[in-house]
Amino acid sequence: MIFSDVPGSMRLVKMGESGMRIIDLEHVCKKVGSAQEKTILSDVSLSVDSGAYIAVRGRSGSGKSTLLSIIGGMQQATSGRVHVCGESLESASEERRARFRLKNIGFVFQSFHLLGRLSAWENVAVPLVLSSRLKRGSIEARARQTLNDLGIGDLADARPSQLSGGQQQRVAIARSLIMEPNLLLADEPTGNLDEHSAAEVMTVLERARAVNGATLIIVTHDPMVATTADRVIDIVDGRVCPEGARE
Ligand SMILES: Nc1ncnc2c1ncn2[C@@H]1O[C@H](COP(=O)(O)OP(=O)(O)OP(=O)(O)O)[C@@H](O)[C@H]1O
Ligand SMILES: [Mg+2]
Known part of the structure; x- marks a missing residue:
């Protein structure tokens, strides 16, 4: 389980292998266009240790989402080496990247x-349905428990259209956590939320990291996130700036 089933408390369930390298990018470039005339990422090299909490900042259009999607195996780099969670992704097939x-x-x-036709718990269950041979009852129980852990168990049967922005984001976070991922990539997770909901969402993500030992990478414009992260990575025009690592 992601969190303890003891109400209102947490216990360490699975620790990340802290100190191990989880992300290694070397000279990554991403170009698009029929003649690859547009460069989105340029010579990006980046190493991240397992268990770290990283904030990624940069102006709109600087390449933050593209970087995240290359790390997460959703897009492929045009050139360079992409090594994440022990796998080389630069020449992996779509099927291998999906796995x-x-x-x-x-x-x-x-x-x-979120998928509008599914209830909250069904949305959360999607990755489990795709990946496991668990019976429907077990999958449903686990999805509902994960929503409970995030404080919205009572909304498990609601459709996304019946939920506030903060509640929908928590459903999306529950879906991202249900497989107990090694690496949590959050692309401006608080971008659409008011201050209160944003603070709640951040607490949830940081708790997932602490309890589950996950590595957390958050794209954000929120100065608060940058002050709580272990490292801040600034991207300007598709390049990673030299870092000022926090003490
Ligand atoms: N498939 C594509 N084809 C053409 N241009 C693209 C493609 N994907 C991204 N871009 C361009 O690459 C640049 C970087 O996009 P990206 O979405 O990574 O920026 P971002 O830093 O996440 O911006 P934002 O803060 O607005 O989300 C933008 O100029 C965008 O228009
Ligand atoms: Mg973006």
Whole structure:
């Protein structure tokens, strides 16, 4: 389980292998266009240790989402080496990358990406349904428990359209956590939320990291996130700036 089933408390269930390298990018470039005339990422090299909490900042259009999606195996780099969670992704097939994502990555999108026809718990269950041979009852129980852990167990049967932005984002986070991912990638998870909901969402993500030992990478414009992260990575025009690591 992601969190303890003891109400109101948490216990350590699974620790990340802290100190091990979980992300290694070397000279990654991403170009698009029929003649690859547009460069989105340029010579990005980046190493991240397992269990770290990293904030990624940069202006709109600087390449933050592209970087996250290359790390998460959703897009492929045009050149360079992409080594994540022990796998080389630069020449992996779409099928292999899909398996890699299911096994290792929890992705929280800025715009939630919930399926409108499914209830909250059914949305949360989607990765489990895709990946496991668990019976429907076990999958449902686990999805409902994960929503409970995030404080919205009473909304498990609601459709996304019946939920507030903060509640929808928590459903999306529950979906990203249900597979107990090694690596949690959150693309402006608080971008659409008011201050209170944003603070709640951040607490949930940081708790997932602490309890589950996950590595957390958050794209954000929120100065508070940058002050709580272990490292801040600034991207300017598709390049990673030299870092000022926090003490
Ligand atoms: N498939 C594509 N084809 C053409 N241009 C693209 C493609 N994907 C991204 N871009 C461009 O690459 C640049 C970086 O996009 P990206 O989405 O990574 O930026 P971002 O830093 O996440 O921006 P934002 O803060 O607005 O979300 C943008 O100029 C975008 O228009
Ligand atoms: Mg973006």
